[in-house]
Amino acid sequence: MSVAFRRESDEEHLEPKFELPIPLGPNLVTARGLELLETKVAELEAALPALTDEVERKAHQRDLRYWRTRLATAELKEARADGVVGFGCRVDLVVNGKPRTIELIGHDEADPAVGKLAFTAPLCRAVMGAEVGDVLDFGGKVGAVELVGIGVAENLR
Incomplete structure (x- = not known):
């Protein structure tokens, strides 16, 4: 052979x-x-x-x-408590006309199905540094995201 x-x-x-x-x-x-x-x-x-x-x-x-x-x-990392979106925040948004709440947390604890997103996710990066009342561009759409509330994530309370 x-x-x-x-x-x-x-x-x-x-x-x-x-x-x-x-x-x-x-x-x-x-x-x-x-x-x-x-x-x-x-x-x-x-x-x-x-x-x-x-x-x-x-x-x-x-x-x-x-x-x-x-x-x-x-x-x-501790959550920001100064009214500006950052790591550890719970953020109430209106995305493309629909209300949504997300938490900006670490990769290994993220669960997108329940709104717990890794801080590096596109939506998190889009809202990082924003304040209540800000209207932001997202996903190629102008004014797609409006911030309506900022708090501390459930994990940090």
Whole structure:
């Protein structure tokens, strides 16, 4: 048989496993976000000794490396309390004529389905530094966002 049709093992044809991507920029977290990171690392560390399957163990170790890195780089940040939108704020908006409330929080605690957005999300970047009454352009539309209220995010109260 020709060498061209022979393979040494099944391992050479498996997809490579990559590290989980770390979001760029600072790792700002609320107090709740820091607690979530600590809990996640503790859970993963506790489960590791019981894993015997090599593939499952490697995937678990990859996850643990990600969460340890996120915990090690976490920067606890207090909410702005000066009436200007910033990290840790809850913001009441009217977006394209529809009311919406968002919280500007860290990446690992974000849940867009309930309005908890990472501070680097496009809508968060658009309202950062704004004040109540400001009308802002967003998504290519002039005056698409109006700020109607600013408070402290639920995570920081």
